Amino acid sequence: MTKKILFVCLGNICRSPAAEAVFCKRISSEDKPGKYFVDSAGTGGWHIGRLADSRMRKAALERGVVMESRARQIGLNDFMNFDLILTMDNSNFADVTALSKQAGSSSKADVKPILSFARNTSLTEVPDPYYGGEQGFDDVLDLLEDAIEGLLFDLNSME
Numbered sequence: 453m454t455k456k457i458l459f460v461c462l463g464n465i466c467r468s469p470a471a472e473a474v475f476c477k478r479i480s481s482e483d484k485p486g487k488y489f490v491d492s493a494g495t496g497g498w499h500i501g502r503l504a505d506s507r508m509r510k511a512a513l514e515r516g517v518v519m520e521s522r523a524r525q526i527g528l529n530d531f532m533n534f535d536l537i538l539t540m541d542n543s544n545f546a547d548v549t550a551l552s553k554q555a556g557s558s559s560k561a562d563v564k565p566i567l568s569f570a571r572n573t574s575l576t577e578v579p580d581p582y583y584g585g586e587q588g589f590d591d592v593l594d595l596l597e598d599a600i601e602g603l604l605f606d607l608n609s610m611e
Contacts (some may be wrong), residue, residue, distance in 0.1 A: 455607060456489045458530055460548055460568065461540040464494030464523035465591070467578050468540060470512055471566060471596045473519040478600055497525040497548040505582065511589035526551065527544075531559035538566040538603075541577035553563040569602035570595065 459471035475607040479488055503509065504519045512519050531539065531552050539545040545565055552559050569577055578595050581588030 453495045454486055454489050455536070456534045457491075458526070458534040458537045458561070459490070459492040459540075460495060460526055460537055461492075461578075462544060463496050463499045463579065463582075464492055464493055464525070465499045465502060465505045466508045466580065466582055467596070468492035468494065468507055469519050469521045469523070470517070470559055470593060471538070471540075471600065472521055473517045474559070474593065474596045475520050475533060475600050475603075476516045478597075478604065488529060493524050493526040493530065495499070495526060495544055495551075499523040500525060507586060508581070508589050508592075511586070511593055517593070522588045528555045528586055531555035531561045534561045537561045538569075539563065555600055567595065568608060570599040571602045572598045 458474070459468040461468035469492045470498055472490050475490050482548065500523055503541045504521070509519045526548065528551065532555065537548055539548050545563065548563050552561065565576060567578060573595060575595065578592055579588065581592050
């Protein structure tokens with residue numbers, strides 16, 4: 453059975469598409485096609501249809517991570533279509549949790565902060581690098597790589 457995971461940040465142009473791409477790169481080496489379906493979305497719709505921020509794409513590409521997804525906004529159907537929705541910060545978590553209540557009993561998604569899976573940080577939020585310097589994008593990728601390793605460990609231990 454395919455596990456469906458949605459990564460969510462504010463605008464879906466930095467953190468969540470990076471998480472999606474890091475996850476995809478990480479699982480591409482596994483010989484289990486169809487095991488996972490991943491996507492990303494934003495709580496806001498300002499960037500719908502756009503590629504991820506060029507600074508994030510550049511930082512990711514330097515690690516061999518290709519980011520090709522286009523921004524979209526999370527919707528009520530996502531709570532019925534995804535098993536796990538992972539948020540980047542407390543504001544995203546609050547927004548997504550509130551939206552899940554609108555989905556009501558038809559929601560099957562479990563909503564969690566992505567850094568709840570991280571093993572090498574005490575941070576609880578992935579900082580938004582959009583208004584910061586270049587180093588912020590690398591810092592975000594470090595956090596996401598750590599969290600995704602922990603996520604995959606947990607997912608694989610449930611099999």
